[in-house]
Amino acid sequence: MRALAVHPDVIVVVSGVWQTSCTAVRSGDEGFVIDSPVLPDELDALPTLFEQAQFPVSGLLATHGDWDHLLGKLAFPDRSLGVGAATAERLQASMGEPQRRLREFDAEWYIDGRRPLGLADFQALPVPGRLSIGSEGGSRGGGEIEVFPADGHTVDGVAYWAPWAEVLICGDYLSPVEIPMISVESGGSLAAYRETLMRFAPLVERAATVVAGHGGPVTRDRALAILAEDVAYLDALAAVGAEAALPEGRRSGAQKKVHAANVAGLDA
């Protein structure tokens, strides 16, 4: 696990598994933890890490309903979890799914002794919308996190924009390590994914840092380059399917598997 301070009010923790990102954002006397690392010792380390950095944890947020982003409750069991309205619907419709997927992962990697993931109560956030944070304002007078829709990877998804820190936390888009993954079985679609990238473009222009769901933080310029590469990949995928070229630097065996699944999903 790596921990990176990208702004005085923003710490990004990157898991040793899939480089899943977890972002702590603070403003005044409040703070949110968005998404989660995956491994038990990483989750166990979070309360001390944020306490030592003087990042209060008032609540948990998630970018979308894939299980590996939903583990914050294992680190902060008494904090409430906020999710976008579409994620709330998805969780409601398949209540046991994240817990089941977590158990499968733990069984595969011989991970033992995790307490059950209690996801029974969560709060649905209106999307688009705003979350107030901190009564005193951030170091640059923050106070509100903006919530934007971000669907296409799955049927649900939101991006969080912290304007005072110029940080966009976007979920499974704009990843420096993963090509666009269209999870058709979770309601993802190529067209929606592309539209989300288009909606992101002006936000990325204003951002100092973009935190992707996998791969941690990147600068605006890198994020803009990834955005262009990902739009080009999606257009090629739509036009020539399996023949589409993968973005440079994201052509490993694992990414070829994601591509093959994207191609299979085109006919679904």
Ligand SMILES: [Zn+2]
């Ligand atoms: Zn993910």
